[in-house]
Amino acid sequence: MKQKVYFKTFGCRTNLFDSQVMMSALKDYDVTEVESEADIVIVNSCTVTNGADVSVRGYINQIERQSKKVFLTGCGAHTKGESLFGAAKVHGVFGQSEKMKINALLSQESRFYEIGDLNYIDDAIVDEFVGKSRAFIKIQEGCNFRCSYCIIPFVRGDARSMDEAKILEQISRLAGNGFGEFVLTGTNVGSYGQGEGRNIASLMQKMALIRGVRRIRVGSLEPIQINEAFREILDEPWLERHLHVAIQHSSNEMLKIMNRRNRFESDVELFGMLHQKGFALGTDYIVGHPGESDKVWEEAMENIKQLHLTHIHPFTFSKRDGTPSATMKPEVNGAVASRRMAQLNGLIDANNLSFRRSVTTPLEVLVESESDGKYIGYDQFYNKIVIESDEDLSGNWVTLDQYEVQNECNVAKL
Secondary structure (H helix, E strand, C coil): CCCEEEEEECCCHHHHHHHHHHHHHCCCCEEECCHHHCCEEEEEECCCCHHHHHHHHHHHHHHHCCCCEEEEEECHHHHCHHHHHHCCCCCEEECHHHHHHHHHHHHCCCCEEECCCCCCCCCCCCCCCCCCCCEEEECEECCCCCCCCCCHHHHHCCCEECCHHHHHHHHHHHHHCCCCEEEEECCCHHHCCCCCCCCHHHHHHHHHCCCCCCEEEECCECHHHCCHHHHCCCCCCCECCEEEECCECCCHHHHHHCCCCCCHHHHHHHHHHHHHCCCEEEEEEEECCCCCCHHHHHHHHHHHCCCCCCEEEEEECCCCCCCHHHHCCCCCCHHHHHHHHHHHHHHHHHHHHHHHHHCCCCEEEEEEEEECCEEEEECCCCCEEEEECCCCCCCCEEEECCCEECCCCEEEEC
16 A cells, blocks of 8 residues: 655745645655645745744644654755754755655655755646646746845745746646646746746736636736736736735835835836726735834835735744844834734725725636535635535636625625
């Protein structure tokens, strides 16, 4: 009987893709989605904050007590792998560049530490996404930005792009297997093709020509990456009507401290244009970064009201050892940061409710999961909807003309 392997994936969509690549590469093992059944646990780690490292270490300690064999990969392998390996907390450590060797690595009797390199380019092709209704497609790796708070370029390397032919082949295979929604992901997705005469907009246009591709989402874009080429595809029917544009803050003073490339004046112009075209708009936002005084915060909140945001992925600043921000002063009190976070979330929640009430077009929903007879999916605006139905809707596309807008989400009954 084959041993069973469970994948515990922390962090971003790029890690979700990498986990799927590893699942596809396992030949002598069975993949299980039930942790308790596993003989082996692969921890695909995140290291974006010190808190992420703590979460990974805590999980490894928990699994270790269950006498399962544990292996560490992902970004945390570069920052904490050596210490965890030295403390015999894991049987093996391997970097992202080694993931296609996973079948052989798991078969090694002796412990190993194979961190690999940060210059590799993925050429893996997957045919399936276990437990998913939509497919995550990694199109690039690494980042050339050097934001003061971010460790990721040092654990993922500089930006490099996947081969276009392999990306399109993968999408064609997945579409043939029934996937209709594709989420483009990477460390800095919008930098795809940079310096190579390619760009993400052109790639998406080629993707849309593949039979079975119904909707294309982009994990995250930088404001400067919504350039002329990208603006030309904004009215395409296959493009999601939600864009996640990472600004990180709405105060120019903070953007300078964070070593960001965007500024509020250009952000408000960009977001205004996208809002006029009917997009739901999301962003990443860091609250409580050193230097965020009361005055700066008040300005930031007034500015953010002009951005028409409907979704937000907010972070309370957490020191990341090895980054410039980790030693910056003055620090923001934790209680103050918590109050600011609540204020920010309250504003965006109200915006989202107002946006959902204003939508007049039918909702195109991809159903992703089921719980107690209720089906959960996301529409073209990346808003959650709960559907009551006696029919099994799992993995189906549903068009909804009638639904109820509630505070938390939209609700429908079929």
